[in-house]
Amino acid sequence: MSRxxxxxxxxxxxxxxxxxxxxxATVEAAVKGGVTxxxxxxxxxxxxxxxxxxxxxxxxxxxxxxxxxxxxxxDVAVAADADGVHLGQDDMSPADARALLGPERILGLSxxxxxxxxxxxxxxxxxxxxxxxxxxxxxxxxxxDAGAAIGAAxxxxxxxxxxxxxxxxxxxxxALAGEVIRAGADGVAVVSAICAAPDPEHAARxxxxxxxxxx
Amino acid sequence: MSRxxxxxxxxxxxxxxxxxxxxxATVEAAVKGGVTxxxxxxxxxxxxxxxxxxxxxxxxxxxxxxxxxxxxxxDVAVAADADGVHLGQDDMSPADARALLGPERILGLSxxxxxxxxxxxxxxxxxxxxxxxxxxxxxxxxxxDAGAAIGAAxxxxxxxxxxxxxxxxxxxxxALAGEVIRAGADGVAVVSAICAAPDPEHAARxxxxxxxxxx
Numbered sequence: 152m153s154r155x156x157x158x159x160x161x162x163x164x165x166x167x168x169x170x171x172x173x174x175x176a177t178v179e180a181a182v183k184g185g186v187t188x189x190x191x192x193x194x195x196x197x198x199x200x201x202x203x204x205x206x207x208x209x210x211x212x213x214x215x216x217x218x219x220x221x222x223x224x225x226d227v228a229v230a231a232d233a234d235g236v237h238l239g240q241d242d243m244s245p246a247d248a249r250a251l252l253g254p255e256r257i258l259g260l261s262x263x264x265x266x267x268x269x270x271x272x273x274x275x276x277x278x279x280x281x282x283x284x285x286x287x288x289x290x291x292x293x294x295x296d297a298g299a300a301i302g303a304a305x306x307x308x309x310x311x312x313x314x315x316x317x318x319x320x321x322x323x324x325x326a327l328a329g330e331v332i333r334a335g336a337d338g339v340a341v342v343s344a345i346c347a348a349p350d351p352e353h354a355a356r357x358x359x360x361x362x363x364x365x366x
Numbered sequence: 367m368s369r370x371x372x373x374x375x376x377x378x379x380x381x382x383x384x385x386x387x388x389x390x391a392t393v394e395a396a397v398k399g400g401v402t403x404x405x406x407x408x409x410x411x412x413x414x415x416x417x418x419x420x421x422x423x424x425x426x427x428x429x430x431x432x433x434x435x436x437x438x439x440x441d442v443a444v445a446a447d448a449d450g451v452h453l454g455q456d457d458m459s460p461a462d463a464r465a466l467l468g469p470e471r472i473l474g475l476s477x478x479x480x481x482x483x484x485x486x487x488x489x490x491x492x493x494x495x496x497x498x499x500x501x502x503x504x505x506x507x508x509x510x511d512a513g514a515a516i517g518a519a520x521x522x523x524x525x526x527x528x529x530x531x532x533x534x535x536x537x538x539x540x541a542l543a544g545e546v547i548r549a550g551a552d553g554v555a556v557v558s559a560i561c562a563a564p565d566p567e568h569a570a571r572x573x574x575x576x577x578x579x580x581x
Contacts, residue, residue: 197454197456197457198438198440198453198457198458199455199456199457199458199459200456201458202458202459202462223413224439224441225441225445226439226440226441226444226458226463227458229441229466230440230458230462230463230465230466238413239412240414241412241413241414241415242412242413242414243413243414243416243417243441243442243445244414244417247445248441248445250445251441251444251445
């Protein structure tokens, strides 16, 4: 049984988008605005830099009770005592990751469509997974290897297949956040809507309002 | 105290160079020719593929008593029950890796020159490290981020600084293997000299002879 987490407003960091303001300053502002979960994602960074970033974020977030999730790298997550790991379909299998993470850390998995959810295309067993990241809801330039956009209808299609918590991701702004919640998602995950915003705190607050209003 | 290992002839795999023959067939032939240690290195591969490759190599090598080392990814090494990890200067710190690996797994670190060994440029503490990979001895096209070639003289310079086992790496063929051993290395690591050879078994046997003759 993993530690509790709240998918309401899930921030995924992007190293290019936060470069000017800085990773920590961006996350700090976003959390003030109501972000409930933070994922460190920097696919081009080496292990040493990732561990350093994860430790700095953990020091910022732990006192606030906001869990820190590390993208892909289970070793980095454990070394930095992060709260969990988010896996893509090409990453280590959820069962392997769970064995390394122990029962308490949070484990998420990206699914691009109902077929990926069912594991029919990949053979991935999601038994060890605590939540699903479903998308891209809308096409985006942030993630180069993302699949085709599935829309809020795609979120609803995955929602119909599982009782696991799901968070919609991919090109979500305030208007789309409401649609995704109404499609049955437990929350929305955003990258550029917060990382690239002139005021991340304000952007987070606006997204949180949109999610709350749609529930 | 890590499990025993023998640096005499250390094969580092390269996904492009083994593509035609296949990873397992290349390693199997190389081991027949006398390779004493194998490192799985595929910096572009995702975690899932790496775990699968590491498990396949482990199944091949364990019955032969040849340790399997995984480049960079501590999580992959533990998931596949590999015998150790090899770290670059930008990877997770040796101390962090050791904490995840436990005391028995083998931990290697690349050092490009005496300054990197001393940690003066990087602040890396090598206390947790079992062996050092020193090079590139000669310039090579295999590793894009490798530093300047240090020659056998550079190997001797690191040898003078430590009693830890060291293996020379980078552009080593039969003639250079002898020089590196005479410079004080405990063994030689090769990529293309075996992976790109028309007959990996024969190539390994010739390198092994060169190392043995130079001792």
